[in-house]
Amino acid sequence: MIIDEEGVIELIKIIGGEEAVKIAHKLLKRPGLTDDEIATMLEMDIKHVRKILHKLHDLSLLTYEMAFDKKNNRRVFKWRLQQEQVIGVIKAQLKKIYNRLQLLREYFNRNQFYWCGNTSCKKYTFDFALDYFFKCPSCGQKLNYYDPAPILSAIDKKIMDIEKMLG
Numbered sequence: 001m002i003i004d005e006e007g008v009i010e011l012i013k014i015i016g017g018e019e020a021v022k023i024a025h026k027l028l029k030r031p032g033l034t035d036d037e038i039a040t041m042l043e044m045d046i047k048h049v050r051k052i053l054h055k056l057h058d059l060s061l062l063t064y065e066m067a068f069d070k071k072n073n074r075r076v077f078k079w080r081l082q083q084e085q086v087i088g089v090i091k092a093q094l095k096k097i098y099n100r101l102q103l104l105r106e107y108f109n110r111n112q113f114y115w116c117g118n119t120s121c122k123k124y125t126f127d128f129a130l131d132y133f134f135k136c137p138s139c140g141q142k143l144n145y146y147d148p149a150p151i152l153s154a155i156d157k158k159i160m161d162i163e164k165m166l167g
């Protein structure tokens with residue numbers, strides 16, 4: 001799988017949000033920054049920075065090494081992004097999504113669907129629609145046969161995208 005820096009950042013965003021992205025950017029540019037340095041550079045609360053760093057570390061996206069800060073006479077953590085690990089985590093996530101899409105595809109292939117046409121209402125299986133006498137339980141309108149072709153082609157497209165990414 002080819003994931004460039006931009007891809008890594010995109011995935012860190014999914015996992016850790018905007019603030020994790022800011023931290024990752026700094027670490028990509030300057031590996032080995034300490035908690036304090038990151039907090040100062042980003043003008044963020046040090047406790048908050050540490051929380052994010054540890055979260056990313058728990059997911060094996062970051063490593064640290066201990067160093068001794070002679071000036072302040074204390075130990076510090078120097079953080080580094082693990083690009084290889086990021087890719088591993090992402091691959092595992094993509095596989096999960098892939099499997100879910102396959103199940104969803106099967107579900108839409110195996111069942112017939114009925115829908116009232118309101119975008120805020122759900123699509124129901126035949127058995128369910130029959131139980132409700134083909135009347136939408138949310139809005140009360142008639143449930144008509146719904147052709148799942150657009151959903152299926154959207155699922156297929158996503159499946160193909162993921163297959164490409166997984167290589």
Ligand SMILES: [Zn+2]
Binds near residue numbers: 116117118138139
């Ligand atoms: Zn409805």
